[in-house]
Amino acid sequence: MASDSSDDDVPLARTNGHASAPRISKADDRAMDKSMSKARPGPTGVSIRNGPVRSDDAMDMDSPAKGAPKRKPRSSLGQSVYYKDDSDSDEGAPMAKRQKARHQKVESDSDNEPIAKKKQNGKLPPSIKDTNLGDLSDDDDEPLGTKLAQKKASIEKAAAKEARAARASDAKAKKATSKKAIKEESDDEPLAKPKKRQSNGSAALAKKANGVKKASTKKEPESDSDAPIATKAKRAAPAAKGKAATAKKPAKFVKEESKENGEGEEDEEEFRWWDAPKKEDDSIKWTTLEHNGVIFPPPYERLPKSVKLYYDGKPVELEEEVEEVATFFGSMLHSTQNVENPTFQKNFFNDFKDVLKKTGGAKDRAGNKIEIKDFDKDFPKLDFTKIYEHYKTIGDAKKARPAAEKKAEKAARDLVEAPFLFCKWDGRKEKIGNPRVEPPGLFRGRGEHPKTGTVKKRVLPEQVTINIGKDAPVPAPPKGHKWKAVQHDNKATWLAMWQENVNGNYKYIMLAANSAVKGQADFKKFEKARELKKHIDRIRADYTKELRSEIMADRQRATAMYLIDEFALRAGNEKDTDNEAETVGCCSLKFEHVTLEDPDKVIFDFLGKDSIRFYNEFKVDRQVFKNLKMFKKAPKEEGDDIFDRLTTTQLNKHLSSYMTGLTAKVFRTYNASWTMSSLLQELKIDQNIPVAEKIKLYNDCNRKVAILCNHKRTVGAGHEAQMEKLGDRIKGMKYQKWRTKMMILDVDSKQKKRKGAEYFELDSDLDEEWILQHQQFLVEELRTKITKKFEKDNEKREADGEKPFPEKELAERLKAAKELEAKYKKENKTKKVEAEGKGPTVEKLEGQAEKLDERIRNLELQSADREGNKEVALGTSKINYIDPRLTVVFAAKAKVPIEKFFSKTLRDKFKWAIESVGDDESWEF
DNA sequence: GTTCGTACTTAGCATTGGCTGG
């Protein structure tokens, strides 16, 4: 095989390992072909030098070498980060983020060990087989991916057709089909326009204002004296309730609580932006903006004197600040997942010691210094249990309080918080998403995050930047404090912002999902995805062609596009490998994440966003297979990028040449919505089936989309048990149904002929043994119920000063259980069931049986749904990927109320979709 | 081009609170 030099002189997109050659000669290609054709039964010889990556064993190996960075470029000079733990907790230390994945060459790769493999959270994907997807497609034994892929193939074909059609009709400019404005125009409308973020608005201004350097953990020195406005004339209002600064507002939309229809209604007229003409310039987000700032968490309350942290068996005196840190740990002892994680402990302990030192150390009761040296979990030198118990106690007590008290407290709190929950945006009252500043605590990163356990510090007003209208009164910071800055950037949608100390990330206070800005953005997102429909065939044709490009970069790009399009992979931005969990997306896939099996099978196994495992086996296009093999060609090895000549920026730049605003992310939206659309269309809704079944069908579609997007959830600890319980309930009901039917015979034996013997047969999943057991269970259940009731009655009598029932009474009552037992015995023997109830008639019993039947069907549906959802989360795709208008249309077509699909909040969030589509069933994605 | 800084969307798990069925 053409030996391509690993270190090419051509600049590479990324060079953190071995590079691929910039060009691919015909010979190279042929060589690849050849190697492929000698396909052997097993995995290809090519490239999988170290054995298939495949998870588990490989994964265990690295165990807890915690603390130590996974992989350091051991090469290069010190400049590299050096992850000295002690340094990082330190104020002055450089903030992590800085060294984004190293871009220097790691030469000498002699360097034995590959990147330590992730330990992962690893949820295994639901193989389509066990996910009860119903008939996803024809053949049943294909792996998940393949099936979906097949489905997709047909969907894609349809897509291409659509695209052509769309372009054609587009050409004709207006097809104006009576529809409401919004949907037709959308495509070439301003709203859907380039989404360029216009610099930072009043960039200069903004810049200056929150000159928070990501990197610098700096003390925040130069808090702006320069913040021009802060001094605002009218301090006036911050306290006032929502309507606050009524003063000079447009008042047009305001319309105070006046004539609202009926009670309970809000006091504002809603803004139906989807009916309004579109904004010319959507980079300006608002013209006036008023709000009251943010809610800070309550101050720390010291522990009672009797509650201490213990070290080496002795209680320890701590200054307030360390004590608080100790409580962070102490109050989460129940979360063994965190508390027992060595990285968590290490990070916590380091930070703890720092604060301890800073506050003058620990003392014993007599005031003598105690040096806290070891964390020592097995032999707990540092013992938090007293703290834990303390919080547990007060927590329980709080919970146990009378409902009225709790309610009163909540009401009081709500009153205090009310002013912060809404803002006035262009004169309209809008809900704020989460107006709270995040409370201090211990950082819990997902997956194997190197910083988990680090102390997340209390955020002071001095770190918070406020974004607000020029003419609006600036909210007063808490007494004795000031804001870090106040700015008036109307190209930003946030109201307040601060930088968090652990990773240097920005945190924003923004509007809620049901607000106009968010809604418009959401709308725009889906319109963008719909726009892609018009280009998808061309894009697919192009990348298919480019899969054979001689230019390595192009070929890689085409291959990546294939993966993103086909398997809904995320873009895969570069990450900072030392300070973040090691997760990847398409462009950052590494050698070990992709395993190839001749002739055309690709196995993906990697941790994606949130350290959720992506495991799938797909059959791919031959050329894609070949390319991947090439991208993995020696000398590449574990740890090396597959797409070493591709970055997300390059990819997106290319995509945007097809369509303004097209990025990798749009494909996920597009594919999810398009898939949902196709699946729903395939459902031939029989209007006669019960609503529950229609919902189930919808959920099945939803689930397929969720699987496509790899949206998972951990199966709850109790899942197995719950399923079993549900199963038993179903069986119990079936048994009862059978008994009811038998009673019919008891009333009228001629019914057997009339209805046929089959009607009276026992359900196939009930057998004698189970029945016996179930009968026993029922008897037992009755017994405990009676006993419980008895006890309760007695308690009551006692409370009322009466004397309790004698034991005899209990025995008397328990006779009922005995009788039940006897009854079952008799039934078992005679194979007959005596009709129960007063005046049993055939009709009545039939009715009962029918009722039971319906309940059984319902429960079975529920059970299947639940099992299918065991490890698939439907919510994420519903909230973020599936065009809500699809659901609205489906609901209308199937005549199912929209509430069955969208919760209250979702209905608020998707109000635009619900209202703009209305009951127009002809809307299409 | 790469890196940095920023802002906004997407994500799963924890907590809450309303409902159901015993």
Add this chain to the structure above:
DNA sequence: CCAGCCAATGCTAAGTACGAAC
């Protein structure tokens, strides 16, 4: 009517993306 359960909501971490600065 109440407990127990689950869906809905809350919380905040972790992605994507893109202009500006280097």
